[in-house]
Amino acid sequence: MNRMNPYETLGIPEFSNTDIVDAKFLEILEQYEQLTKLNKKQMKFLEDVRDAHETLTDEFKKTAIDSQLKVNSSNNHGYRTEIDSNQIAQEKDDIDDSIEREFNTEKTITLDRKSKKGFLPTFVFIVAALIGGSILYSKINQTEPTPTTNTKQETAPEPQxxxxxxxxxxxxxxxxxxxxxxxxxxxxxxxxxAPDGTVFPLNATVLPSMPITGDGQSTFLVQNTKDSAIFGKVIVKFSQESTPIVLRYFYIPPKETLYLFNMPSGNYQIQVMTLSKPQAFVSPLFNIPLGANSTVTQIVDWKFPFQASKLF
Incomplete structure (x- = not known):
């Protein structure tokens, strides 16, 4: 490092912290990056600036210099021994004036940005490269825009x-x-x-005015989950070859339940019709084995609607 006060070289107050040192160093670098070539005086100044920054960002060197400055201050002496402050000020004025007028002088700028000890010159170079890359990427995107893809997910229709x-x-x-x-x-x-002309009752029940046949040991529990009352019938085939027959007709208000007792063995289906805006629905086919004493629950939540006149 040269023998001048590093704080004076950077143009900052004595005992400034490293944040101020870094900021001033970057400011000086940005001024000189505008030039493509430097004269000898400018190159010498940049070397002094780099050395001053290196010194003041080294914790031990900065502590030593600050201690010396405090001692010199108490003795009323300046830190510099060879170059007075007027000469430094004149040199800085000359250099600042030359920044604007000297773009084609002798020597190409050669800042040592790969200095092992100075991290900020490397940082400035990386930032400049990133900015240049961003500008180039932006121009490429402007000339060749990437088509956008509609990623909005469409709601799949419910299966029928x-x-x-x-x-x-x-x-x-x-x-x-x-x-x-x-x-x-x-x-x-x-x-x-009902089909026989009788008025539907108020409560869930088997319709006594219509045929009631069959005698067995099983019980059907029919739950009406619909918002409408239903009229229904229980149909059975006692064998594959036999003719189907209706064993019970019933009525169930909305959201209520009906027990059907004494149901014999056979292959069954329950068919119902809503009494509000009539539509017909049927249960899956189900079987009561011969001699069984079973309780079968049928929940009327069947989805496929038949035209009411097709079944009733």
Missing amino acids: PTQPLLISNNINHIKDNILYPDANYLNSDSLLY
Whole structure:
């Protein structure tokens, strides 16, 4: 390092902390980066600046210099021994004036940015490279824009319910299957009458005015989950070859439950119709084994709607 006061070289107050030292060093570098060539005086000044920065960012060197400055201050002596302050000020004025007018002098700028001891010159070089890369990347993107892709996910449609099998495809082939005599009545918004003309009851029950056959040991629990009252029938085939027959007709208010007792063995299906805006629904086919004493729960939440006149 030269023998001048490093604080004076950087133009900062004595005992300044390292943040001020770094900031001033960067400020001087930015001024000189505007030039493509430097004269000898400018190069000498930059070497002094670099040495001053290196000294003041070294903890031990800075502590020693600060201690010496305090001793000199108490003795009323300056730190510099060879170059007076007027000469330094004149040199700085000459150098500052030359920054604006000397762009084509003798020597190409050669700042040693790979100094092992000075981390900030390397930092400035990296920042400049990143800025240059960002500008180049931005220009490339402007000339060749990347098409955007619509990543909005579309909601998958709900799967349509599958049509269930019917215990018989011909309602006229079902024994004791009492149908509404006027199919147009099933187009009403609300049904009040059973197929035999009786008014539907208020409570969940088997309809006593319609056929009740069969005698067994099993019990069906039918739960109406719909918002409408339902009218329904229990159909059974006692064997694969036998004719299906209706064993029970029933009525269940909305959200209520009905027990059907004494159901015999056989292959079953329960068919129901909503009484508000009539639609028909059927249970999956199910079996009660011969001689069984079972309790079977059927929850009326079947999804596939049939036209009411097709089954009732």
